[in-house]
Amino acid sequence: MRHDREPIQACLNGRRTTADHSTVPLTPHQLAAAARSAVAAGAGSVHMHPRDEEGHESLDVLWVERAVRAVRQACPGLPVGVSTGLWMCGGDAAARRDTVLKWATAQDRPDFASVNLSEAGFEDLAEILTEMNVGVEAGVWSERDAHTLLGGSHRDSCIRVLVELIDLPPAEALLRADRILDLLRRAGSAPPVLLHGEGVSTWPVLDKALALGLETRIGLEDTLTDPDGDPVADNDALIRLALSRTA
DSSP: OOOOOOOOOOOOTTTTTTTTTTTOOOOOHHHHHHHHHHHHHSSEEEEOOOOOOOOOOOOHHHHHHHHHHHHHHHTTTOOOOOOOOOGGGTHHHHHHHHHHHHGGGGOOOOOOOEEESSSSSSHHHHHHHHTTOOOEEEEEEEEEHHHHHHTTTTTSSSEEEEEEOOSSOOOHHHHHHOOOOHHHHHHTOOOEEEEEGGGHHHHHHHHHHHHHHHHHHSSSOOOSSSSTBBBOOSSOOOOOHHHHHOO
């Protein structure tokens, strides 16, 4: 799974709001500005959660297209990805499928979208996205998710496997990473792996990804602090800190 590492992916906002951090980008204009700054800081792609006019996460084609278009205009050629978290459709996999199907009408679709294996409807949604030429990032949070991916029809067609260590203390996150990566390695999984943590596990997992030569990501979605636990100014500061650890 080792490969020539791409520049770090910037995860601009996630489920956070300005109540979490004053610089969390929400509107298309803010996302475009954040993406431009992230690229200047060294990011090679962006992952974002588009918002509606009230600031709520949305998969509606109107808001996805507006966010993607704004970022593309600000950063021509930058790979742009979005989340498809099932919570955005109230946990209803059929509603999510129907909502994402409408992306086919958009002139500006994302280059890729993350789809979690732990959520219902992965295979169906992955097929829809693939048919629209939207790359699928397979979100793997556990060994069970890895087995599901490896036993499914999209194990080799995803553009990337996101090994995501969510809501775990650092030691447990690193152990789980080892187990998941070992499963993927032994199975000969073809797509590249992006390994990242969240919260207190963000920096230890990022360091592990860099040491293994894997892709990784950083941004306000994953953490609001530097490796010492001190608050950071914005996404750019996180990206620069992460890149400084590649030396």
